[in-house]
Amino acid sequence: MDWQISEDTVPSAPVTEADARSMAGRPPATGAWRDGDPVGDRSFAAFGLMRTEGGALLPGFRLAYESWGELNAARDNAVLILHALTGDSHVRGPAGPGHPTAGWWDALVGPGLAIDTDRWFVIAPNVLGGCQGSTGPASIHPDGEAWGSRFPYLTIRDQVAAQVRLADALGIDRWAAVVGGSMGGMHALEWAVGTPERVERLAILSSPPINTADQIALNSVQLEAIEIDPRFAGGEYYDAAPGEGPHRGLALARRMALLNYRSPTELNQRFQRSWQSGVSPLGHGGRFAVESYLDFHGNKFTRRFDANTYIRLVEAMDSHDVGRDRGGVEEALARVTATTLVLGIDSDRLFPVDGQHRIARSVPNTLDGAESVVLHSDFGHDGFLIETAAVAHHLGRLFTA
Ligand SMILES: CC(=O)SCCNC(=O)CCNC(=O)[C@H](O)C(C)(C)COP(=O)(O)OP(=O)(O)OC[C@H]1O[C@@H](n2cnc3c(N)ncnc32)[C@H](O)[C@@H]1OP(=O)(O)O
Numbered sequence: 001m002d003w004q005i006s007e008d009t010v011p012s013a014p015v016t017e018a019d020a021r022s023m024a025g026r027p028p029a030t031g032a033w034r035d036g037d038p039v040g041d042r043s044f045a046a047f048g049l050m051r052t053e054g055g056a057l058l059p060g061f062r063l064a065y066e067s068w069g070e071l072n073a074a075r076d077n078a079v080l081i082l083h084a085l086t087g088d089s090h091v092r093g094p095a096g097p098g099h100p101t102a103g104w105w106d107a108l109v110g111p112g113l114a115i116d117t118d119r120w121f122v123i124a125p126n127v128l129g130g131c132q133g134s135t136g137p138a139s140i141h142p143d144g145e146a147w148g149s150r151f152p153y154l155t156i157r158d159q160v161a162a163q164v165r166l167a168d169a170l171g172i173d174r175w176a177a178v179v180g181g182s183m184g185g186m187h188a189l190e191w192a193v194g195t196p197e198r199v200e201r202l203a204i205l206s207s208p209p210i211n212t213a214d215q216i217a218l219n220s221v222q223l224e225a226i227e228i229d230p231r232f233a234g235g236e237y238y239d240a241a242p243g244e245g246p247h248r249g250l251a252l253a254r255r256m257a258l259l260n261y262r263s264p265t266e267l268n269q270r271f272q273r274s275w276q277s278g279v280s281p282l283g284h285g286g287r288f289a290v291e292s293y294l295d296f297h298g299n300k301f302t303r304r305f306d307a308n309t310y311i312r313l314v315e316a317m318d319s320h321d322v323g324r325d326r327g328g329v330e331e332a333l334a335r336v337t338a339t340t341l342v343l344g345i346d347s348d349r350l351f352p353v354d355g356q357h358r359i360a361r362s363v364p365n366t367l368d369g370a371e372s373v374v375l376h377s378d379f380g381h382d383g384f385l386i387e388t389a390a391v392a393h394h395l396g397r398l399f400t401a
């Protein structure tokens, strides 16, 4: 086997008083999980050389992952859950040391839940290029400095290739199910198209078969927001003092992104034209409440994410075209043999349901024929994270199929 969970991949020192984060009481230059931070519920698997689709060489990499339940003797109850752009391996469990956020699918994965960990052995890796334990731009290059902007361009297929090595290392030849939302759905689709024999069931939630020109355009302005922040410094900001990383650019990118994660209906109903803290924004120095909300989420994001990582992951999403070098989207989707759930949200303005219908039309064995399930929700794209009862219902159908 070409991997080991070795001492040099398991951080040994707990976070201390001297940690920059607590010392300054301000966010450090990057919101990445770093060696020396509490490990939390993560495990790590380390791998040797990887050549990317673009021809770059990674001398080695590691994937952080979490797991729940037990792999059975037949090794046929393993379920792979793949996170969205800014998610991580922490599908379930509280926020706490090592985990900046609570489990993003706490309501769906666990004993007796839709993905029942009394029955299934669930694995959730942080993506290659990520910043929550897997190797990415904030990781240390063999020369002892952060990779920074030197970290190679990755495609969705590169990231799946890394996950395939994890599956091989864990001795999982075939997943009982591969489940992904948003960017995770891109990975899940690549698994099912690239290695159909390894995927028995497939769930694609709020995810498209290709990233369209519209989606690339929306992404491009976010990347520009980061890159024009003077503190981005061409991606070499890891030595900056706490609080002096490219937080402003990253927060602005997050604010832009959030607009596509939510719907006009939700924002209009929730915030209306109300003023934050009762101070008028009509020439009196106040802000509309919705501006404060976006500001809050932008700033919060910088405490758990890394700017270079954001760029590499968005680029990977832009690479997504399941039909590339495979005769086109429809021909590629026809390769899928898994029993498949395709689900979208009617108010999703990031990945509109057209994309999910296109998947459903060409995947041979879907639960609902040539149409995607379309959930009604005012929460837009984030509905796949928020509408847990409805998503649980449909995942339940897949897991009993
Ligand atoms: C697979 C993955 O995607 S994992 C990543 C999960 N996604 C994210 O983290 C994206 C960012 N988060 C979100 O979009 C949401 O928190 C979701 C989707 C996870 C859940 O949505 P909701 O529960 O509706 O959270 P919502 O968007 O309302 O945000 C609530 C926060 O906004 C704050 N807030 C609400 N109104 C305002 C306002 N006017 N001014 C400032 N802050 C505000 C609340 O105080 C609350 O703060 P908290 O996070 O410290 O509790």
Ligand SMILES: N[C@@H](CCO)C(=O)O
Residues within 6 Å of the ligand: 084, 085, 086, 087, 181, 182, 183, 261, 381, 382
């Ligand atoms: N809220 C999700 C949206 C992207 O799917 C995230 O931040 O990852």
